[in-house]
Amino acid sequence: MDEARELREEAQNLLAEYKRKQATAMDDVDAILAQAASSAEGMKETSSASLATAMKRREEAAVLRIKQAELQATQEVRYQTVDVAVAALEQLLADKANGKAGTTLVDDAIKELPNSIH
Numbered sequence: 001m002d003e004a005r006e007l008r009e010e011a012q013n014l015l016a017e018y019k020r021k022q023a024t025a026m027d028d029v030d031a032i033l034a035q036a037a038s039s040a041e042g043m044k045e046t047s048s049a050s051l052a053t054a055m056k057r058r059e060e061a062a063v064l065r066i067k068q069a070e071l072q073a074t075q076e077v078r079y080q081t082v083d084v085a086v087a088a089l090e091q092l093l094a095d096k097a098n099g100k101a102g103t104t105l106v107d108d109a110i111k112e113l114p115n116s117i118h
Helices: 002-096 099-117
Strands: none
Touching: 002 099
């Protein structure tokens, strides 16, 4: 009987020890899960911030390219306008003036053209 009682006490002690170990293990699991959730949230925030920064840079680059294209198109229109105006003037002067007087008028107009454009 005493031996049975001792075996029973020993079994209860082992059971209590394993329950403590299980509780400790569960606490550890809970702590690990909490840490993982916190880390995941931090990574999510970092990723969101990085994505927002990258998108902002891309948008700024696109706006800059659009502005540059607009400036280039404006310059091309100005150059073409000047070319058309010069050609029209040359034709007009050629039609109205003949000989040396016409040549002198065209030469003088061409020399003054850079000053009148700017």
